[in-house]
Amino acid sequence: MPKFAANLSFLFTEVPFPERFARAAAAGFTGVEYLFPYDWPAHEVAQWLQSADVEQVLFNLPPGDWAAGERGLACLPQRQGEFAESVEQALDYAMVLDCERVHCLAGLRPAGCDEAMLETTFVANLRHAADRFATIGATVMIEPINSRIDMPGYWLDDVGKGFRLLQAVDRSNVKLQLDLYHAQIIQGDLARTIEANIGDIGHVQIADNPGRHEPGSGEIHYPFLFELLDRLGYTGWVGCEYKPQTTTEAGLGWLRR
Numbered sequence: 001m002p003k004f005a006a007n008l009s010f011l012f013t014e015v016p017f018p019e020r021f022a023r024a025a026a027a028g029f030t031g032v033e034y035l036f037p038y039d040w041p042a043h044e045v046a047q048w049l050q051s052a053d054v055e056q057v058l059f060n061l062p063p064g065d066w067a068a069g070e071r072g073l074a075c076l077p078q079r080q081g082e083f084a085e086s087v088e089q090a091l092d093y094a095m096v097l098d099c100e101r102v103h104c105l106a107g108l109r110p111a112g113c114d115e116a117m118l119e120t121t122f123v124a125n126l127r128h129a130a131d132r133f134a135t136i137g138a139t140v141m142i143e144p145i146n147s148r149i150d151m152p153g154y155w156l157d158d159v160g161k162g163f164r165l166l167q168a169v170d171r172s173n174v175k176l177q178l179d180l181y182h183a184q185i186i187q188g189d190l191a192r193t194i195e196a197n198i199g200d201i202g203h204v205q206i207a208d209n210p211g212r213h214e215p216g217s218g219e220i221h222y223p224f225l226f227e228l229l230d231r232l233g234y235t236g237w238v239g240c241e242y243k244p245q246t247t248t249e250a251g252l253g254w255l256r257r
């Protein structure tokens with residue numbers, strides 16, 4: 001069975017964020033991930049990790065103005081200076097939190113912008129981020145996110161495009177974050193996608209479809225996919241990025257099977 005990380009932006013939301021680390025540990029998780037740590041000083045987050053004795057598995061680079069609807073900076077030609085600053089902020093947090101993985105959100109497709117310009121910008125930004133995070137031995141993830149249900153207008157909304165971009169970026173520490181919930185909505189064919197690209201997959205996330213709830217609540221047969229990941233020798237983490245149908249603890253039955 002793969003090793004699972006609790007995504008604290010989705011799970012244990014019954015309690016304030018600082019308390020979620022201990023709740024995740026008490027539920028048996030040894031690693032945690034979440035969207036953004038930037039509302040708190042890095043040393044405080046490090047204290048929560050240490051007190052709960054859990055590993056910081058992944059977090060996201062700053063996304064721009066999330067509350068205003070922005071979903072990342074990496075593809076935006078006019079925001080490269082801000083992107084570079086966001087990389088430095090995330091790098092500082094990754095060092096303090098001893099985190100080896102960060103996810104770089106691509107951004108929303110701006111109106112009237114040439115697609116080639118967006119891709120050129122994304123590739124240059126990811127190369128920059130990769131070279132900065134390589135200084136601490138960390139990996140930068142890019143994640144295809146569905147633009148049909150969850151993130152309308154998101155620029156990296158195709159799984160094949162994600163794997164193609166890895167080739168264009170050409171950095172060994174840039175990998176694909178395969179969120180199987182998004183991949184199911186985008187294209188399905190999950191097992192073959194995993195098998196054909198296992199060497200380029202740096203992180204996996206799970207939720208069921210439809211509804212983005214616990215594994216076993218929808219159409220995706222996760223026991224088969226977990227066995228496939230094991231058989232393929234996947235040693236990375238699997239982030240539990242789903243919305244519990246009732247409470248987090250009540251929804252952990254799938255993990256106990």
Ligand SMILES: O=C(O)C(=O)[C@H](O)CO
Binds near residue numbers: 145205
């Ligand atoms: O949306 C997702 O699935 C993610 O994992 C992003 O990192 C946050 O939006």
Ligand SMILES: [Mg+2]
Binds near residue numbers: 143241
């Ligand atoms: Mg995800």
